[in-house]
Amino acid sequence: MTAARAHHEPPLSQTDPEIARLIAEEEIREGDTLRLIPSENYVSRAVLEASGSVLTNKYSEGYARKRYYEGQQVVDAVEELAIARVKQLFGVDHVNVQPYSGSPANLAVYLAFCQPHDPIMGLGLPAGGHLTHGHGVSITGKYFKSVPYGVRESDHRIDLDQVRALAREHKPKIIWCGTTAYPRTLPFAEFREIATEVGATLCADIAHIAGLVAGGVHPSPVGLADVITTTTHKTLRGPRGGMVMCRAELAKDIDRAVFPGLQGGPHNHTTAGIAVAAKEALAPEFKAYARAVVDNAKVLAEALASRGFRLITGGTDNHLVLLDLTPKNVPGKVAAKALDRAGIVGNYNSIPFDPRKPFDPSGLRIGTPAVTSRGMGKDEMLKLAAWMDQVVAAPEDEALLARIAGEVKELCRSFPAPGIPV
Numbered sequence: 571m572t573a574a575r576a577h578h579e580p581p582l583s584q585t586d587p588e589i590a591r592l593i594a595e596e597e598i599r600e601g602d603t604l605r606l607i608p609s610e611n612y613v614s615r616a617v618l619e620a621s622g623s624v625l626t627n628k629y630s631e632g633y634a635r636k637r638y639y640e641g642q643q644v645v646d647a648v649e650e651l652a653i654a655r656v657k658q659l660f661g662v663d664h665v666n667v668q669p670y671s672g673s674p675a676n677l678a679v680y681l682a683f684c685q686p687h688d689p690i691m692g693l694g695l696p697a698g699g700h701l702t703h704g705h706g707v708s709i710t711g712k713y714f715k716s717v718p719y720g721v722r723e724s725d726h727r728i729d730l731d732q733v734r735a736l737a738r739e740h741k742p743k744i745i746w747c748g749t750t751a752y753p754r755t756l757p758f759a760e761f762r763e764i765a766t767e768v769g770a771t772l773c774a775d776i777a778h779i780a781g782l783v784a785g786g787v788h789p790s791p792v793g794l795a796d797v798i799t800t801t802t803h804k805t806l807r808g809p810r811g812g813m814v815m816c817r818a819e820l821a822k823d824i825d826r827a828v829f830p831g832l833q834g835g836p837h838n839h840t841t842a843g844i845a846v847a848a849k850e851a852l853a854p855e856f857k858a859y860a861r862a863v864v865d866n867a868k869v870l871a872e873a874l875a876s877r878g879f880r881l882i883t884g885g886t887d888n889h890l891v892l893l894d895l896t897p898k899n900v901p902g903k904v905a906a907k908a909l910d911r912a913g914i915v916g917n918y919n920s921i922p923f924d925p926r927k928p929f930d931p932s933g934l935r936i937g938t939p940a941v942t943s944r945g946m947g948k949d950e951m952l953k954l955a956a957w958m959d960q961v962v963a964a965p966e967d968e969a970l971l972a973r974i975a976g977e978v979k980e981l982c983r984s985f986p987a988p989g990i991p992v
């Protein structure tokens with residue numbers, strides 16, 4: 571046992587009261603509002619402690635037992651633990667836990683498998699894809715020849731016929747299968763078939779759904795995709811970070827691409843947080859959590875539909891609901907801002923074939939990962955739907971918004987958020 575050590579310095583509240591106060595304010599904001607942004611969550615106190623540790627002080631370029639700096643006795647053990655737990659959690663041969671976040675994880679895949687100007691395919695941003703899957707403003711759209719695919723106009727599901735036709739025509743080096751605003755199960759097997767036919771590397775980007783995959787409530791791309799990238803901070807409920815998983819024979823290519831190809835020293839405090847989150851995700855309670863995320867999303871979706879909200883694809887299979895507010899005669903941004911004033915925090919979002927502009931779109935994107943982490947269930951989802959209905963019906967009624975914000979705060983008091991002092 572190491573003896574407990576005491577601090578010999580003053581705390582943040584004394585050395586920098588401005589930042590200390592802002593952090594305290596954010597704790598209150600996160601604690602007293604309903605967090606519905608589907609990419610957000612609450613990490614546990616344990617994950618916060620690990621990611622706020624002295625591991626942030628250490629340089630460790632390279633990989634465990636093959637570093638370019640000395641003093642790696644502890645860091646090697648941390649990274650090896652993180653890797654072993656993630657491999658067990660997802661059942662993969664290899665994982666690189668060093669990417670700084672989801673976007674750098676994806677860049678590493680391009681670096682591993684593409685040359686500049688090679689054709690690549692991903693779901694277009696307006697259809698629910700991610701910037702890093704080849705969007706024009708992203709480096710991935712500027713340095714590679716991006717061939718976006720979309721969703722069908724009839725039902726807003728991924729248009730696999732179009733994916734196949736474009737893949738045959740353009741012979742992409744990489745095909746991305748991954749989404750940020752798609753409420754349905756991803757068809758990994760169908761993508762595998764297409765990628766094999768045209769000789770593309772299939773990359774599943776499970777940033778949003780990693781926790782659902784780990785919890786067994788969304789099909790896993792393992793055994794189908796060549797490479798799997800993810801963030802660690804969305805449904806997986808870890809610290810802000812990224813990972814790349816792959817079969818053993820691609821391990822060297824991926825590792826070389828992350829370091830020295832793209833990054834310098836890994837963020838060891840984050841690696842420790844990932845190890846802690848992976849341990850939490852391996853516990854049986856995490857499966858129940860993942861199930862509850864999906865159940866809550868379904869209840870919320872049905873309750874909203876019964877109140878006249880239009881749901882993209884008509885419902886949800888996962889953690890998120892994409893609403894088309896056109897029938898409510900309220901733009902997405904107006905609704906999102908009014909909901910925020912009422913303590914209900916989501917985000918305005920484009921919908922497929924949106925007639926409005928991306929900065930002022932028709933949709934609202936909400937999700938259940940964070941409220942489920944607080945232990946909320948069916949009753950709370952029904953309340954939430956009722957509040958949302960009231961706000962969207964009168965987004966300029968400030969008295970109404972203030973009253974609902976108070977009720978939201980009251981509800982939140984009964985469901986303390988992980989990691990936040992009460």
Ligand SMILES: *Cc1c(COP(=O)(O)O)cnc(C)c1O
Nearest residue numbers: 671672673700748749750777778
């Ligand atoms: C969030 C997300 C990313 C990017 O993650 P960052 O950590 O924000 O860089 C990449 N791909 C998908 C599908 C995402 O949802």
